[in-house]
Amino acid sequence: xxxxxxxxxxxxxxxxxxxxxxxxxxxxLLDALAAYPSTPSLCIVNPSGESIDGxxxxxTVAEMPDAVDLALLLVPAAATETAARACAERxxxxxxxxxxxxxxxxxxxxxxxxxxxxxxxADTGVRxxxxxxxxxxxxxxxxxxTFSPSVMPAALxxxxxxxxxxxxxxxxxxxxxxxxxxxxGFALFNRxxxxxxxxxxxxxxxxxxDIELNDCLEFLLDDVHTDVVLMYVEGMHQPARFAxxxxxxxxxGKRLVIAKLGRSPAAARAAFSHTGHIxxxxxxxxxxxxxxxxxxxxxxxxxxxxxxxxxxxPPARGRGVGVVSASGGSAxxxxxxxxxxxxxxxxxxxxTQELVRQQLPTFASIVNPVDITGAAAVGAAQVxxxxxxxxxxxxxxxxTTIANxxxxxxxxxxxxxxxADRTTPTCATWASRYFPASSVARRxxxxxxxxxxxxxxxxxxxxxx
Amino acid sequence: xxxxxxxxxxxxxxxxxxxxxxxxxxxxLLDALAAYPSTPSLCIVNPSGESIDGxxxxxTVAEMPDAVDLALLLVPAAATETAARACAERxxxxxxxxxxxxxxxxxxxxxxxxxxxxxxxADTGVRxxxxxxxxxxxxxxxxxxTFSPSVMPAALxxxxxxxxxxxxxxxxxxxxxxxxxxxxGFALFNRxxxxxxxxxxxxxxxxxxDIELNDCLEFLLDDVHTDVVLMYVEGMHQPARFAxxxxxxxxxGKRLVIAKLGRSPAAARAAFSHTGHIxxxxxxxxxxxxxxxxxxxxxxxxxxxxxxxxxxxPPARGRGVGVVSASGGSAxxxxxxxxxxxxxxxxxxxxTQELVRQQLPTFASIVNPVDITGAAAVGAAQVxxxxxxxxxxxxxxxxTTIANxxxxxxxxxxxxxxxADRTTPTCATWASRYFPASSVARRxxxxxxxxxxxxxxxxxxxxxx
Numbered sequence: 066x067x068x069x070x071x072x073x074x075x076x077x078x079x080x081x082x083x084x085x086x087x088x089x090x091x092x093x094l095l096d097a098l099a100a101y102p103s104t105p106s107l108c109i110v111n112p113s114g115e116s117i118d119g120x121x122x123x124x125t126v127a128e129m130p131d132a133v134d135l136a137l138l139l140v141p142a143a144a145t146e147t148a149a150r151a152c153a154e155r156x157x158x159x160x161x162x163x164x165x166x167x168x169x170x171x172x173x174x175x176x177x178x179x180x181x182x183x184x185x186x187a188d189t190g191v192r193x194x195x196x197x198x199x200x201x202x203x204x205x206x207x208x209x210x211t212f213s214p215s216v217m218p219a220a221l222x223x224x225x226x227x228x229x230x231x232x233x234x235x236x237x238x239x240x241x242x243x244x245x246x247x248x249x250g251f252a253l254f255n256r257x258x259x260x261x262x263x264x265x266x267x268x269x270x271x272x273x274x275d276i277e278l279n280d281c282l283e284f285l286l287d288d289v290h291t292d293v294v295l296m297y298v299e300g301m302h303q304p305a306r307f308a309x310x311x312x313x314x315x316x317x318g319k320r321l322v323i324a325k326l327g328r329s330p331a332a333a334r335a336a337f338s339h340t341g342h343i344x345x346x347x348x349x350x351x352x353x354x355x356x357x358x359x360x361x362x363x364x365x366x367x368x369x370x371x372x373x374x375x376x377x378x379p380p381a382r383g384r385g386v387g388v389v390s391a392s393g394g395s396a397x398x399x400x401x402x403x404x405x406x407x408x409x410x411x412x413x414x415x416x417t418q419e420l421v422r423q424q425l426p427t428f429a430s431i432v433n434p435v436d437i438t439g440a441a442a443v444g445a446a447q448v449x450x451x452x453x454x455x456x457x458x459x460x461x462x463x464x465t466t467i468a469n470x471x472x473x474x475x476x477x478x479x480x481x482x483x484x485a486d487r488t489t490p491t492c493a494t495w496a497s498r499y500f501p502a503s504s505v506a507r508r509x510x511x512x513x514x515x516x517x518x519x520x521x522x523x524x525x526x527x528x529x530x
Numbered sequence: 531x532x533x534x535x536x537x538x539x540x541x542x543x544x545x546x547x548x549x550x551x552x553x554x555x556x557x558x559l560l561d562a563l564a565a566y567p568s569t570p571s572l573c574i575v576n577p578s579g580e581s582i583d584g585x586x587x588x589x590t591v592a593e594m595p596d597a598v599d600l601a602l603l604l605v606p607a608a609a610t611e612t613a614a615r616a617c618a619e620r621x622x623x624x625x626x627x628x629x630x631x632x633x634x635x636x637x638x639x640x641x642x643x644x645x646x647x648x649x650x651x652a653d654t655g656v657r658x659x660x661x662x663x664x665x666x667x668x669x670x671x672x673x674x675x676t677f678s679p680s681v682m683p684a685a686l687x688x689x690x691x692x693x694x695x696x697x698x699x700x701x702x703x704x705x706x707x708x709x710x711x712x713x714x715g716f717a718l719f720n721r722x723x724x725x726x727x728x729x730x731x732x733x734x735x736x737x738x739x740d741i742e743l744n745d746c747l748e749f750l751l752d753d754v755h756t757d758v759v760l761m762y763v764e765g766m767h768q769p770a771r772f773a774x775x776x777x778x779x780x781x782x783g784k785r786l787v788i789a790k791l792g793r794s795p796a797a798a799r800a801a802f803s804h805t806g807h808i809x810x811x812x813x814x815x816x817x818x819x820x821x822x823x824x825x826x827x828x829x830x831x832x833x834x835x836x837x838x839x840x841x842x843x844p845p846a847r848g849r850g851v852g853v854v855s856a857s858g859g860s861a862x863x864x865x866x867x868x869x870x871x872x873x874x875x876x877x878x879x880x881x882t883q884e885l886v887r888q889q890l891p892t893f894a895s896i897v898n899p900v901d902i903t904g905a906a907a908v909g910a911a912q913v914x915x916x917x918x919x920x921x922x923x924x925x926x927x928x929x930t931t932i933a934n935x936x937x938x939x940x941x942x943x944x945x946x947x948x949x950a951d952r953t954t955p956t957c958a959t960w961a962s963r964y965f966p967a968s969s970v971a972r973r974x975x976x977x978x979x980x981x982x983x984x985x986x987x988x989x990x991x992x993x994x995x
Contacts, residue, residue: 246859
């Protein structure tokens with residue numbers, strides 16, 4: 066068993082330094098753990114000895130009758146070393162440290178605290194996530210060990226008709242996130258769910274006194290629930306190890322999408338004081354990424370679009386894109402955007418044009434892009450299916466404006482069937498970011514939906530090749 | 531009085547060819563006209579003579595007792611010429627033609643129909659919007675002459691706590707849209723409202739048998755309610771006239787933001803069959819745009835970001851950006867994005883650093899970007915105000931993740947005050963596109979808010995100069 070497995074699937078958890086206040090990190094942790102389906106046994110460790118939510122409570126870690134699988138440390142930075150030692154002595158093998166004030170601190174004492182935690186790991190072998198971590202979310206088993214409000218069922222349910230009971234299950238999927246910034250990583254997760262991406266794990270590594278990006282990547286490459294890994298990287302401790310894992314991912318057919326930050330002096334400066342990481346040589350990173358087919362992302366939205374395409378669509382056979390829209394202007398704009406990225410919007414084969422002609426009014430465009438107009442008697446999915454069969458077409462894209470939304474709802478099942486066929490990558494863009502949440506919930510399961518903009522769509526499209 | 535004024539502010543409207551069905555374009559038109567504050571008198575013209583909603587009804591245009599200011603033609607393409615002639619003969623000076631099937635039609639008859647409409651304009655001087663137009667929305671006077679569902683108060687109210695009664699007034703502002711694609715234009719409007727941009731007019735010109743982009747632009751340059759004009763352009767009939775208007779806009783201090791489509795062969799092909807426009811020479815367009823300070827936009831989201839910046843923020847004095855975040859990762863990413871577009875994220879003056887230091891914990895970054903961390907005792911607005919006073923800082927940007935949203939709500943009034951000061955452009959990005967609608971409604975009135983992504987933010991930021 067990979068050593069991270071016991072960290073990520075704990076059967077028992079201690080919250081060390083839990084505040085008596087029901088708000089803040091303690092409250093979020095307890096709310097999240099209560100709301101998710103798998104509920105490890107919980108206990109509270111707090112010098113006051115006061116119980117929270119009637120949970121078993123102990124004044125010290127040493128007083129706990131049984132060792133737990135995972136300790137979540139909420140104590141202040143200055144008290145973390147003592148608490149962590151106590152956990153190790155109590156036989157607890159995994160801990161996540163949430164506090165900031167370690168390698169990320171301006172004062173020298175921060176560096177000393179970080180070194181002290183490292184020493185505990187070196188002395189005892191206990192695995193440490195953080196410090197300055199936001200913990201993790203294990204969606205495969207339904208275990209949230211994080212105080213990030215973005216994982217709460219209420220925060221996910223708004224994308225699924227407000228249904229909190231099923232939100233967790235519907236947010237599940239084949240994409241994992243490893244992040245040195247908990248804020249960015251959990252925001253990527255929440256926004257990814259909003260656009261129909263499903264996730265397996267989110268792991269926030271923070272200052273990485275022990276567990277680092279590559280430990281998580283290695284775990285995920287062996288994980289059958291994960292096909293695509295998104296990584297937010299400020300700096301890497303072990304670039305050679307990453308290269309080896311990149312090669313392994315390529316062989317295994319798992320795709321890596323990486324945002325490597327710190328290109329600018331200001332960002333490199335900020336990365337160092339954020340999680341203590343050195344940004345490193347950009348060219349070296351690029352070379353490694355190119356070699357192993359890593360997709361480099363420069364924008365959070367683009368990153369999620371690529372994740373959607375890679376996890377929900379089959380690979381494209383070529384660069385020919387068929388565009389269908391009920392708005393001529395939307396079709397025009399999409400064609401320009403796709404072409405400017407090196408994709409093609411070829412004229413359809415005469416036989417295909419004839420088939421499309423029979424489906425549409427005389428003022429519709431039929432050569433590609435296809436403008437079905439507001440007066441089409443058939444649904445967009447039928448036209449998409451027709452042009453997907455054209456030998457020149459490798460990818461089909463449906464581009465809508467807000468005026469077409471109601472009609473599209475009628476067409477949803479057919480659109481889902483087309484996408485589920487997995488012969489041709491099928492992409493749909495909605496004109497309004499406030500497209501009803503219900504439609505996200507009922508999204509065709511294999512269709513990459515959600516982006517408003519042709520400019521945004523074109524990026525993942527090029528990555529399908 | 532500019533001739534478009536009587537078109538855009540009608541006191542009486544006839545709906546010619548209204549369907550008896552309460553759904554579809556007729557229903558949308560009537561619903562919209564009923565929902566907006568200014569209600570011109572309405573009548574129905576339909577050969578069946580059946581009344582809709584109890585409105586005055588006539589079998590023919592000739593039977594109408596009084597001429598109206600504006601006729602909205604919903605008759606099929608083949609019947610439009612006759613109806614339009616009848617309107618001209620009845621003394622109606624303005625009409626909007628919604629049907630497709632004119633210059634946009636594959637069959638030669640479409641071209642003939644378009645020519646026939648042009649002849650009516652030439653013979654009688656009646657002003658014609660369209661054909662193939664989606665009409666217009668006049669937000670200054672509250673008159674919706676369009677069947678686009680995106681203008682309905684219900685479609686806007688979801689951005690304003692669901693309050694349909696005030697949605698119209700809150701969507702009002704200083705940005706106008708002129709568009710050859712109604713679908714794209716009204717989608718831009720709706721999405722712009724979602725991110726806090728306010729609008730004066732949306733005008734859909736379609737095939738432009740008479741009224742064309744430049745007529746609308748000329749009207750808007752004289753309009754005191756409009757500061758910024760967004761244009762969706764597939765082709766221009768009178769480029770020399772546009773150049774003259776571009777010069778006038780520059781002199782008047784009004785800003786033009788233009789998406790000129792048809793760069794790719796597929797898009798040029800589609801533009802021609804969409805609205806009958808010839809895409810023209812890209813280099814010539816670029817030269818004219820550069821000469822008159824026109825901002826060229828390549829992405830609908832970018833276009834709205836620029837509109838927000840130009841309409842809600844003062845010009846920036848220079849290229850120095852101060853970044854504040856409660857997420858270190860978000861600050862890092864924003865710094866990279868800003869720098870890659872030629873902006874600077876300079877180290878703060880030592881005096882400013884000292885002031886920031888006093889406000890924040892020791893593990894916060896204080897040099898720029900400023901990471902206030904989750905533990906800051908002061909609100910982000912206070913830190914933004916502090917660094918806005920630094921001589922090296924010309925623009926301030928607040929970057930949040932979903933975890934910071936609750937805290938930010940406490941800080942909203944201070945953020946609004948900072949933005950309202952209009953000394954320094956103030957930009958905020960939200961981590962989640964599903965940020966509560968209520969917060970959009972309560973957006974600081976002079977703050978350009980709404981984008982999730984640093985990559986997106988950087989584009990308008992460079993245009994502030």
